[in-house]
Amino acid sequence: MAEQKKSARKLKDFSDGSARMRYTLMTVSIIGGFFFWYLITLIPTINTFLASPKQVLRALISESKAGGRYWKDISISLQRVLIGFGLAFVASIPVAFLMGWYPKVRNLIEPWIQFMRTIPPIALIPLVILAMGLGEPPKYTIIFIATFLVMVVTIYQGVKEVDKTLIKAAYTFGAKDRDLFIDIIIPASFPFILVGARLGMASALTTLIAAELTGTIFGLGARIQGAQQFMDTAIVLLGIITIGVIGFILDKILLFIEKNLTKWK
Amino acid sequence: MKKPLIIIKDVRKEFIVEKKPNVVALNGVNLEIEKNEFVCVVGPSGCGKTTLLNIIAGLETFDSGSVTMHGEDIIGPGPERGVIFQQYALFPWMTVRKNIEYGLKFITKADGSRYTKEEKRALAEHYIKMVNLTGFEDSYPKALSGGMKQRVAIARGYALNSEVLLMDEPFGALDAQTRAQLQEDLLRTWESEKKTIFFITHDVDEAVLLSSRVVIMSARPGQIKEIVPVDLPYPRTQATKMESEFIKIKNYIWDTVYKMYLEIPK
Ligand SMILES: Nc1ncnc2c1ncn2[C@@H]1O[C@H](COP(=O)(O)OP(=O)(O)OP(=O)(O)O)[C@@H](O)[C@H]1O
Ligand SMILES: [Mg+2]
Numbered sequence: 001m002a003e004q005k006k007s008a009r010k011l012k013d014f015s016d017g018s019a020r021m022r023y024t025l026m027t028v029s030i031i032g033g034f035f036f037w038y039l040i041t042l043i044p045t046i047n048t049f050l051a052s053p054k055q056v057l058r059a060l061i062s063e064s065k066a067g068g069r070y071w072k073d074i075s076i077s078l079q080r081v082l083i084g085f086g087l088a089f090v091a092s093i094p095v096a097f098l099m100g101w102y103p104k105v106r107n108l109i110e111p112w113i114q115f116m117r118t119i120p121p122i123a124l125i126p127l128v129i130l131a132m133g134l135g136e137p138p139k140y141t142i143i144f145i146a147t148f149l150v151m152v153v154t155i156y157q158g159v160k161e162v163d164k165t166l167i168k169a170a171y172t173f174g175a176k177d178r179d180l181f182i183d184i185i186i187p188a189s190f191p192f193i194l195v196g197a198r199l200g201m202a203s204a205l206t207t208l209i210a211a212e213l214t215g216t217i218f219g220l221g222a223r224i225q226g227a228q229q230f231m232d233t234a235i236v237l238l239g240i241i242t243i244g245v246i247g248f249i250l251d252k253i254l255l256f257i258e259k260n261l262t263k264w265k
Numbered sequence: 266m267k268k269p270l271i272i273i274k275d276v277r278k279e280f281i282v283e284k285k286p287n288v289v290a291l292n293g294v295n296l297e298i299e300k301n302e303f304v305c306v307v308g309p310s311g312c313g314k315t316t317l318l319n320i321i322a323g324l325e326t327f328d329s330g331s332v333t334m335h336g337e338d339i340i341g342p343g344p345e346r347g348v349i350f351q352q353y354a355l356f357p358w359m360t361v362r363k364n365i366e367y368g369l370k371f372i373t374k375a376d377g378s379r380y381t382k383e384e385k386r387a388l389a390e391h392y393i394k395m396v397n398l399t400g401f402e403d404s405y406p407k408a409l410s411g412g413m414k415q416r417v418a419i420a421r422g423y424a425l426n427s428e429v430l431l432m433d434e435p436f437g438a439l440d441a442q443t444r445a446q447l448q449e450d451l452l453r454t455w456e457s458e459k460k461t462i463f464f465i466t467h468d469v470d471e472a473v474l475l476s477s478r479v480v481i482m483s484a485r486p487g488q489i490k491e492i493v494p495v496d497l498p499y500p501r502t503q504a505t506k507m508e509s510e511f512i513k514i515k516n517y518i519w520d521t522v523y524k525m526y527l528e529i530p531k
Pocket of ligand 2: 314315316351433
């Protein structure tokens, strides 16, 4: 009788795979992407509107030299993002908790939040500039509005969806409302606060660039806008990549905090 | 004669579900639970057992009737009525030890003082050992199996040492050996500490082994169909299950429950 070969059927694997495989593929993907970029910019018609990796590298070197404005643009943009985001983060937590905890507050505030959420914050720029002029405050304000709405909605959902049996359990122990809030509601919504922060950060960056397209000299958005007028696509690309890298790093930092603060999840 | 500890009189509970007919979960429920009694409740799924337990716990309102303990209306939850929930209700951000210690912070001891950190830890340790979870003190609930989570919930319920213990299918997710051991532990605890226990189960064997009365409930609307006294002497052990009186009572309850099951329109 022929020997029957039996091996366990391999089931679809939904994990991220081993770290080695992950990093190998990531490296391959990045190098491949750069190579593809390099190849298409060899075509002259494409090179007129898309600078090559070499040109961008050259732009990076000259811009980041002393006298270049690269670092100044980065620090100004970062400052705007962090201030707008920071203020919104601090403000959104109490508002979200009040909405989750008191139905009256929720019913008063929710229609406005839902309404504002559908408006792209960029549409508010003209009004904000008229009200606050051209300095830094209008940028903080736009970022604040955008990130505040995202974070309030996310955190409030978390507060609302705290498992009701956990609340019941705490009450049977003799917990008062204050204990319930501090011991149960806050830790249970913690993951949502961190998710809200990540969504808020992403939205802060998007909004920042839009906000910088008007009425400012420094900042990555303004730099991109300025370079466009001189058809300097190397600078435009340098700006875009820089924004991407900043977003990536900020997100990784928040992800790291999330992993460490919610080990129980 | 002494008055019963808990008196449930003509309780009706209707759930209002939007865009669907209301569910009458309990109708005309009467039950008296004596101090130090061990009452088990059996009945088909959805007949209102958990609803009744929640009402005694003070976690659920009801539409008419009255529920009293020590002659006073139950108007809300309280630590004198400990609950072991069907869905465990463990706090996922607390370790096993912290889950068990948490409820202790609200307890005032007989001398008016609160538990110290060391006392809480010692109590948690004791009950962790009792439910065989030594070595898992610092694990989070997500790392535990269903049966292990249930044992944490049991340890947490016991640690509070409440006057009345309301248990909702507490041994449902356990393997036969652990279940047998915990049944005996519960019997010992109840015999020595003289608590009052209200215990929901699907297992007729378990109901007869543990309780002094088995309450049989029927569904739609949830009612008490019959209350069967279990006149077997305590202390009981797993060996009690061999006695002819035990088998007689068990078969009787089985028949009643099974007949009810056949009568459910399908
Ligand atoms: N919050 C609720 N809203 C609407 N209906 C409910 C609610 N809770 C329970 N019910 C209904 O009330 C009835 C009794 O539910 P209950 O949970 O008390 O049953 P049970 O006897 O504990 O069932 P099981 O043995 O499956 O746990 C069911 O028909 C259920 O659908
Ligand atoms: Mg139930």
